[in-house]
Amino acid sequence: MSHKDIELSSEFEKIVDKCYNNEQPPCTCACPFGLDITEFISRLKKGKFSSAYSLYQDHVLFPEIVSRICDQPCQEKCFRKGIDDAISIRKLEKASLEFNFSNAPKNLNLPQKNSKIAIIGGGVCGLSCTLKLASHGYHVTVFEKSTCIGGSLENVLPSDIFLTEFHDQMQFISYELLLNTEIKNIEELEKNFDAILIATGKNGNSFDLLNGLNSESLGSQKDGVFLAGGVTGTLNPIRSIENGIRVSQSIESYLQINRMHEMFFVNKAKISRLKINATRINSVKCIENSTYTETEAIQEASRCLLCNCNECIKSCNFMSYYNKTPKALAEDMKNTLNGTLMNVDKRMINSCSVCGSCEAVCDEHIDTGKYLLEARRLMHQKKILPLAFHDYFIRDMNFSNSDSAYLFKNAPSYEDSEYVFFPGCQLGASDPRYVELTYKYLLSKNPKTGILIGCCGVPAQWAGDVNLSNKVIDRNCDVWTDMGKPKVIFACPTCEKTFASRLPEAERISLYEVIENWGLPETALESQKKVSIFDPCASRYNENMQTSVRKLMKRIGFDLVELPYNSKMASCCGNGGQIYATNPDLFNSSAKRSCELSENPYITYCINCRDIFINMGKPSYHVLDIMFNLNLEPQLPLSLSRRRRNREVLKANLLEEIWQEDYMLDPSEQKLIISEELLQKLNRKLILDEDILNVIEYCESTGNKLLNPKTGEFIGHLKQGIITYWVTYKVEDNCYRVSRAYSHRAVIDGE
Template sequence: AAHDLRRKGYKVTVFERDDQIGGCLVNRIPEWRLPQRVVERDLSVIEALGITVRTGVEIGRNVTLDELREGHDAVLLLIGYAGARRLAELGVGIRRRASGTLVVDPVTYETGIAGVFAAGDAVSGPATVITALALGRSAAESVDLFLAGEDLRSGRHAPIPPKLLWGLEVPEEERRRRVRQPVMLTPANEPMTEEEVLGEGERCLDCECGLCVQDCEFLEASCESPKDLARMVLDDFESPETLKMVYSCNICALCDTVCPEDLDTGAMLLDARREAVRRGLGPLPVHKGIVSYFNAGVSKAFTLVKSEPGRQRSKRLFFTGCALPAVAPANTRTVYEELRRHYPGTGVLMYCCGAPVELLGMDEEFEKASEEILRQAEAVGAEELITACPDCSHTLKSSVPELKVRTAWELLAGVWQPPRLREGAEVAVHDSCKVRGQLDVCSSVRTLIKDGGATVEEIEYNGEKARCCGFGGMIYPVDPELSQRVTRRRGEESELPMITYCAGCRMALKGTGKDSIHILDFLLDPDWESKSRENPPGGLARYVNRLRTKWAFKRMKPLENR
């Protein structure tokens, strides 16, 4: 921590309780585990960087935390596990867990006292040197951001597995101690006896935090934990019941977002779908309509690649996807017109991104679609795809990494002024589950809504915690009841009309009676409230609309000749 802050140009003072710096590196860890020459070499950097060192200083004995805070712009407590226990006894205003470690923000390492941070074993409890260094480095980054007056949380995550920060407390009367404590100061311990091994095993709490199950209709209905789900899949993979379960997950990754260990159950089930396809068991018969829809989306009848009218080549292409042209051909053309106006040289590519077959586990078809998208983009010299669908954006970023992918909302926010027709309107926004990690997209959508005059009331599960609309993972034909439960749960998060920026999400929400509207209809339709209650086009109409959109694009003229 001192090294990093000094390298950033700050004047750093290290206060050390003992007569030399190093703490447990010098005093506790034996030579055979951590050679002294390595410690001395690393600590020599402190003096070389001009960091001030004051030894023989201990909080509560010859200096108080208040005095340290008053005399410095920021204070970082790296006092070890024992030091944390002593500090807590002083009652300095920093909370501690029953284990004795200090309670801090797991991302920023703020203690609750302005300008005071803590890290290392004082926070994690006894851990490895590497873990302590990682925590110190992350805390130093927070100090730097704090002193610069910047946001301490933006784009950051906890640097170590969050299990080290859990507040799992077991009452003392129920606690079962280790049968035999390992002796860390000896190179090797005596082997455990069979009785000791059995005793250790009986201490296991078999912990399951259940956060993913609490937040997921599918997991709640299917299992008690992801571990149970994995066992069911492995034990009876080819049974109709198991295959239905495998194809009933939205693959929305909310489980990964809320899990302290980043366990993505959806990724596991997507692998299971791929295995089902390899064995000839998937996709299921009920997926026939989805496969047909995809096949149309990559056929010559419904696809088009075209440079901007009047140009031979285009640096970027508006990637329409399947859904928006199918439900709103006029709005699809409007987005393209605005992109052309503000970003000259924008062509158009009508093609399916491949998400439907990817989510069914059909890797061969998905790879062919990805290769064709890249080939068509290269044919007109395009280096970038502009999407208006979160699912397309999410899919293309991984399937065609050779191309830059951005959304139309990011490009148009701040440069396109939609008609200011929505003064006084109050709405909620449904963020697609595919925008996690793309918070700029969420922000851009809200900018456009506010530029139209409306006010946005935020709901709990948005942005990084956005819930699925219910259509994700192609689950509707497999378990329509579950799909609608997911959709209703999402719609019930707000009594206000919901704005979506995914045509598929809007179809899902309206399918359960929720007043909802695509952002383009909200901004452009004269009677948006009636539009929010209007049902989306039926199946045949969607195919016709895609053809209408294609022919409208083919008839477009250069901007200067209109």
């Protein structure tokens, strides 16, 4: 199936171009040879000296010379210089020479080409160009007017060192060297050679070709003639070697396409855009020895940060799990939407918790989650999004917004409201008392406070279902309008964030700011216990909410210890984006990672965070536990069905206690017998008691079931929506003892 009509926002592709990942670090950009210094040092860190030397040799051509005289511009750009000491690059270069197996170059033995190149000058620039071109199979002739090669190197190194190095590095190439041969004009050379390099050194003969020299390609205005090295004004032998390498590329390009000044793979004087967050880097001083042993070289190499911007991968559970940068994700999204990748990438797109941590740590503010969410919307629109990923959460949202649980009322005796309390759908699901006690507190402080209980619509938003999300939000907006457009009090950061994006005209305030301003409930605990506040990811940019929670906890007496990820850098508990059904492994690793941020008990103000941490065995409390003295002892996780029932109970209790309205709550007849072990499994599989009972009642009423004569158990199945449920059960005294249940989304032939 092709989906080529689906296009992700072009804005994202433009934005990810700003990503620093794989941007060359400043040290590599400063290196005249463009040596990949992080790769060089990475090999040394692993003790791979020969591999590191090979990389170094390929780039600098004459490693013995360069390692002795390089002025180390890379070291000046090292990020560590501003923390402790820059990496000792030259000492590491020398270590690669000393501890590798062989300093001999590779013998490529390439076939000879027909082109002939003349190089005027046997200095380090001319010889660098010679080595590059001759190793590629070109016929090279070097004309040197003196009796010895090396040129300006005589001023900085003993001749035996550089002559030995020239011999060693050029031993496998074939070229002609003519000493005592001065070229006074180039007309004759132009007749016999396909290209000419003038590398006559400082104050050497330029043959009047410097005027109009292209500083990038080093090509003159005369076709086939190039100038490089000291004759062009290079300041030292290192720059002359770089010139020789660069001009060899220009000459080869000219010979291939017969055009001057068109170079391939040349990146001169590149400026690095890379930035590094130094706040979490430990200071480690360099090893001061003049030369390094193998062990010392590995230790010094280990100080290198291997600079690459991966802040989003380090902070984001999703990106860390897939080890993908925004650029890689953008490509995967595009291919998935065009039908060129498999379902695994659909799973990946639906595994983002949309928590915003990637944007928070990114200097370019790239919000990858925003575009993953856009990809979900496009997939839903074209009916290629696996609905099973979000099925349970959509059904749960629909239940919260059904007549069984949805409630909106102005306060008794009032026709409109000054405030309206919006607790969200999960607070009452966890414990109806959270909402009941909070609302009674609010009424005691301001009698003109209404209530609106339902879901904000974010499950549909996370599922990419725009129409359903709009339907839920529009309904809540209409109710808000009918109540007199009151100021909305939010207990849930996600609800507040959802309303802010869709109903910005509504005045919003967090419940915790209200309690801070209106005063603590009489039931509020006092404690000097050491705790850490876990900021929900949805509160990332809600500074008022975060601050008010801290003030409340300090007022009570808690000793607050901040987590390493807090406020704008808040971590995700794993609940966001409805990733549980899509990627349980990622959900569990995210929750575990968040639990391990501190040994202290957590206080949070998102009920999903609190419940997830409790289920993981992490001592955690909601702010309302502290305010109303609730749930302070360890508890067993609630079943999904109990969470539904709690919402029904909440609505009934409020109508009866606050408005004195008779409300007939459907009786909760317990017809299923389920062990605690199986119950926990059903929770993990997102299977409700209702789903199981529907299967059993269908099997009993239709006879579509199979009997296992050995166990006396029946097994049957029923497709409910897009999911097929299977149940194994026994009939016992008008009840059903369930021993097994599972679900899948495969289609059964014939049904």
